[in-house]
Amino acid sequence: MKIIIIGDxxxxxxxxxxxxxxxxxxxxxDKDPEALRKADEYLDVMCIRGNGVSTKVLMEAGVNxxxxxxxxxxxxxxxxxxxxxxxxxxxxxxxxxIRDPEYADELSLLxxxxxxxxxxxxxxxxxxxxxxIIRFPQAxxxxxxxxxxxxxxxxxxxxxxxxxxMKIKDIAEKISPxxxxxxxxxxDEIIIPKGxxxxxxxxxxxIVGKPAVVSNFCRQIGIDSQKIKNVMIVGGGxxxxxxxxxxxxxxxxxxxIEINEDRCIELSELxxxxxxxxxxxxxxxxxxxxxxxxMGAFVSLTDRDEENFMSALLAKQAGVQKVITKxxxxxxxxxxxxxxxxxxxxxxxxxxxxxxxxxxxxxxxxGSPIEALFRIIDGxxxxxxxxxxxxxxxxxxxxxNLKFKEGILVAVIVRRNDILIPHGNDIIKSGDSxxxxxxxxKISDLNDIxxxxx
Amino acid sequence: xxxxxxxxxxxxxxxxxxxxxxxxxxxxxxxxxxxxxxFLFSALITLCAGLLMLRIKVxxxxxxxRDGFVVVxxxxxxxxxxxxxxxxxxxxxxxxxxxxxxxxSGFSTTGATILENVEAMPYGILFWRSFIHWMGGMGVxxxxxxxxxxxxxxxxxxxxxxxxxxxxxxxxxxxxQTAKILYSIxxxxxxxxxxxxxxxxxxxYDALIHAFGxxxxxxxxxxxxxxxxxxxxxxxxIITVFMFLFGINFTLYYHALKGNFKSFFKNEEFRFYIGLxxxxxxxxxxxxxxxxxxxxxxxxxxxxxxxxxxxxxxxYATADFxxxxxxxxxxxxxxxxxGPSAGSTGGxxxxxxxxxxxxxxxxxxxxxxxxxxxxxxKMAGKAxxxxxxxxxxxxxxxYIIIFVISSLIVCLDGKDLVSSVTAVTASIGNIGPGLGxxxxxxxxxxxxxxxxxxxxFCMIAGRLEILPVLILFSPSAWKKASA
Numbered sequence: 001m002k003i004i005i006i007g008d009x010x011x012x013x014x015x016x017x018x019x020x021x022x023x024x025x026x027x028x029x030d031k032d033p034e035a036l037r038k039a040d041e042y043l044d045v046m047c048i049r050g051n052g053v054s055t056k057v058l059m060e061a062g063v064n065x066x067x068x069x070x071x072x073x074x075x076x077x078x079x080x081x082x083x084x085x086x087x088x089x090x091x092x093x094x095x096x097x098i099r100d101p102e103y104a105d106e107l108s109l110l111x112x113x114x115x116x117x118x119x120x121x122x123x124x125x126x127x128x129x130x131x132x133i134i135r136f137p138q139a140x141x142x143x144x145x146x147x148x149x150x151x152x153x154x155x156x157x158x159x160x161x162x163x164x165x166m167k168i169k170d171i172a173e174k175i176s177p178x179x180x181x182x183x184x185x186x187x188d189e190i191i192i193p194k195g196x197x198x199x200x201x202x203x204x205x206x207i208v209g210k211p212a213v214v215s216n217f218c219r220q221i222g223i224d225s226q227k228i229k230n231v232m233i234v235g236g237g238x239x240x241x242x243x244x245x246x247x248x249x250x251x252x253x254x255x256x257i258e259i260n261e262d263r264c265i266e267l268s269e270l271x272x273x274x275x276x277x278x279x280x281x282x283x284x285x286x287x288x289x290x291x292x293x294x295m296g297a298f299v300s301l302t303d304r305d306e307e308n309f310m311s312a313l314l315a316k317q318a319g320v321q322k323v324i325t326k327x328x329x330x331x332x333x334x335x336x337x338x339x340x341x342x343x344x345x346x347x348x349x350x351x352x353x354x355x356x357x358x359x360x361x362x363x364x365x366x367g368s369p370i371e372a373l374f375r376i377i378d379g380x381x382x383x384x385x386x387x388x389x390x391x392x393x394x395x396x397x398x399x400x401n402l403k404f405k406e407g408i409l410v411a412v413i414v415r416r417n418d419i420l421i422p423h424g425n426d427i428i429k430s431g432d433s434x435x436x437x438x439x440x441x442k443i444s445d446l447n448d449i450x451x452x453x454x
Numbered sequence: 455x456x457x458x459x460x461x462x463x464x465x466x467x468x469x470x471x472x473x474x475x476x477x478x479x480x481x482x483x484x485x486x487x488x489x490x491x492x493f494l495f496s497a498l499i500t501l502c503a504g505l506l507m508l509r510i511k512v513x514x515x516x517x518x519x520r521d522g523f524v525v526v527x528x529x530x531x532x533x534x535x536x537x538x539x540x541x542x543x544x545x546x547x548x549x550x551x552x553x554x555x556x557x558x559s560g561f562s563t564t565g566a567t568i569l570e571n572v573e574a575m576p577y578g579i580l581f582w583r584s585f586i587h588w589m590g591g592m593g594v595x596x597x598x599x600x601x602x603x604x605x606x607x608x609x610x611x612x613x614x615x616x617x618x619x620x621x622x623x624x625x626x627x628x629x630x631q632t633a634k635i636l637y638s639i640x641x642x643x644x645x646x647x648x649x650x651x652x653x654x655x656x657x658x659y660d661a662l663i664h665a666f667g668x669x670x671x672x673x674x675x676x677x678x679x680x681x682x683x684x685x686x687x688x689x690x691x692i693i694t695v696f697m698f699l700f701g702i703n704f705t706l707y708y709h710a711l712k713g714n715f716k717s718f719f720k721n722e723e724f725r726f727y728i729g730l731x732x733x734x735x736x737x738x739x740x741x742x743x744x745x746x747x748x749x750x751x752x753x754x755x756x757x758x759x760x761x762x763x764x765x766x767x768x769x770y771a772t773a774d775f776x777x778x779x780x781x782x783x784x785x786x787x788x789x790x791x792x793g794p795s796a797g798s799t800g801g802x803x804x805x806x807x808x809x810x811x812x813x814x815x816x817x818x819x820x821x822x823x824x825x826x827x828x829x830x831x832k833m834a835g836k837a838x839x840x841x842x843x844x845x846x847x848x849x850x851x852x853y854i855i856i857f858v859i860s861s862l863i864v865c866l867d868g869k870d871l872v873s874s875v876t877a878v879t880a881s882i883g884n885i886g887p888g889l890g891x892x893x894x895x896x897x898x899x900x901x902x903x904x905x906x907x908x909x910x911f912c913m914i915a916g917r918l919e920i921l922p923v924l925i926l927f928s929p930s931a932w933k934k935a936s937a
């Protein structure tokens with residue numbers, strides 16, 4: 001598929017990288033030659049210097065034979081105009097990044113008139129993800145499937161958890177048959193575990209199941225935590241605004257620390273229920289005077305990765321139960337995880353997940369529709385939800401008779417309201433939602449998971 | 455420097471070369487001459503070397519610009535060494551230095567030869583000599599990018615290093631696809647040329663040899679008198695036109711194929727190139743006619759052929775321009791320093807660099823007039839990067855420096871000044887024939903081994919536009935820790 005990306009910032013670059021690796025023809029347009037240089041050096045994409053709004057530049061990029069245009073420049077207005085122009089020039093679909101909360105409310109109106117096929121708001125998506133983690137603090141990360149009926153929860157196995165040393169099949173027998181351990185990360189290596197795999201201390205496991213069952217399971221094996229009632233947020237950007245709104249809906253109190261006074265005044269108008277504090281979020285005296293150690297959760301969301309990380313460490317040291325930090329540069333993530341901050345949110349990665357799902361959905365218009373796609377473990381594995389339909393080649397065959405490709409696990413089958421953890425005798429029926437975990441490979445159709453000749 | 459990955463890449467190049475050797479092997483079988491065995495042995499040795507190197511295990515896939523440059527430079531040297539085996543084994547060229555010189559001259563599309571009597575050579579050997587022109591014209595590594603499906607972003611570095619011109623443009627987002635398009639255009643043009651030559655009455659074997667020589671802008675012929683041996687106006691005109699065509703940036707053909715014919719005339723470099731060609735033809739014709747060498751018609755025919763032959767850096771000849779008046783000779787030497795458009799198969803410094811340099815000079819003048827004015831150098835309406843401008847100036851300087859140093863060494867042989875200097879000019883510019891003893895009917899066999907090695911270096915350096923070759927001599931490129 002041919003794709004044009006306008007704006008080679010963090011999101012633009014990450015999209016270009018992932019989309020070109022998935023064998024799409026990607027053209028990147030940006031005004032700044034410095035920004036393009038990196039894409040030109042390291043990615044197999046075509047770079048064009050110029051303004052993405054200009055008809056000439058868009059024509060040079062071959063917009064009239066392009067299937068998808070993604071506008072991800074820093075300005076919402078520019079993105080909208082780019083999409084409008086491109087649509088007039090004949091691009092099939094457009095996606096725009098629109099971040100301003102004021103526009104967010106008018107989206108349905110804008111989408112129609114500007115011919116936008118999808119709008120993404122990385123800040124809002126990031127805030128949504130953080131609020132989910134705050135509601136389920138045992139987990140480092142949570143991804144939801146089947147409209148919230150299934151979750152994949154990432155948990156780090158520390159000392160004292162009762163499943164240390166147990167085999168996977170024993171866990172199913174002794175503790176709960178309704179959950180599944182889908183992927184394990186040990187020493188930076190991803191393992192799709194089999195029945196006699198033994199869990200060790202230090203592993204990071206991904207547990208799949210119904211939300212209530214998973215949280216019950218966590219309590220049973222000794223990971224317990226109280227419900228979070230108050231959250232301290234450092235940095236008063238857009239994510240903080242959305243997060244405070246989401247938390248408000250669930251009755252969690254938010255305290256926002258922001259260094260810029262004008263922004264504080266703005267926020268206090270927008271968020272009447274939140275407590276806005278004007279000050280420096282890396283100043284430990286300020287944090288302590290604001291009762292850091294009493295907080296249920298601490299979220300650092302400033303613009304600077306380094307500050308976010310430092311204040312997250314301060315909070316961890318003060319004994320805050322749940323520390324979440326936003327990191328923009330994905331290359332930092334592994335280092336920071338190794339220093340004990342488990343919950344990391346990367347807005348551009350969240351955006352990439354959404355758009356990848358959309359792109360594969362277009363590619364796969366005839367096959368089984370993709371309902372959800374999450375790249376877990378720094379993008380090295382994927383959890384993906386398909387709906388099986390007539391195009392699926394292995395309906396009504398017991399799973400034990402099927403030969404799946406290496407590194408693929410059928411984690412859950414959702415049949416109307418039932419959540420099945422599949423066993424050898426289970427079958428996939430038309431209309432089922434199937435959630436897969438796949439390591440090191442890209443799946444864009446349900447039929448892709450069957451090994452050839454199997 | 456990721457040495458393991460570099461070796462892996464080199465091994466693929468060598469394996470491909472081994473496969474290419476089978477082509478002249480069949481030609482040799484067909485003509486039943488005794489050089490078939492030489493090709494079989496060479497192919498086997500080359501294949502074994504390639505497979506041996508292919509076994510190396512690659513630890514990491516990090517591949518940067520410097521690795522790309524080193525891969526390109528080393529692969530050209532290795533390809534030339536292995537490519538000289540058939541000449542040695544068949545006994546056609548017994549001296550290793552001569553065989554290496556001839557192979558480098560082939561791959562770099564120079565067309566400078568040490569053979570005194572070409573017509574005495576077996577057909578397989580002559581075919582191989584011309585076929586490597588064709589491979590070298592577009593680039594061996596570009597071929598790999600076109601063939602290998604796994605050629606990813608990292609291969610862009612390789613292609614940048616191998617394709618001539620100050621900046622490499624991708625035609626389509628995927629590098630492999632770009633390489634495929636370029637090779638397709640190359641193959642189509644070559645086929646057209648072969649068909650035209652057949653219609654003009656050239657035998658198939660000769661047509662192939664001369665098509666390879668013209669397409670790669672090389673210049674090896676199967677005749678001692680080059681194209682002049684046929685004495686046919688029709689053939690002269692066909693080759694003149696195609697030499698001109700192969701000196702045009704291939705990107706323009708792609709745009710034309712997509713229906714954008716205007717791009718030819720919008721392209722400043724193309725206008726410069728075509729202006730230079732016609733200007734030189736007129737100047738030389740007038741000079742020849744006034745001095746009573748030819749009639750107007752004959753003068754036009756020979757000057758057009760020679761001008762296109764030199765500017766496209768091909769090096770075919772229909773007349774011994776060594777005997778022409780000094781003015782005409784000098785125009786040709788001047789063209790040797792200019793060369794065709796970037797992105798063509800030709801060598802030398804390329805028109806676009808001269809255009810940029812003129813624009814830089816214009817800007818310097820403007821700066822004196824208006825010291826605080828801000829100027830950007832533009833090409834086709836787009837501002838050119840300052841770094842590209844600096845790169846162009848540095849390239850010009852280093853080209854001249856290498857030319858001077860090589861001339862110094864070649865002059866040690868004690869040949870006359872014109873012969874020595876034009877030998878270097880014709881080698882570094884990938885043209886082939888120069889003036890004096892290395893003129894169109896002369897050859898390079900009279901030089902010492904030292905000079906031949908220096909000239910071989912000039913040819914590879916000229917073909918790869920110098921920097922990739924110089925990287926090999928930079929000690930810090932080889933240090934493991936160089937980050």
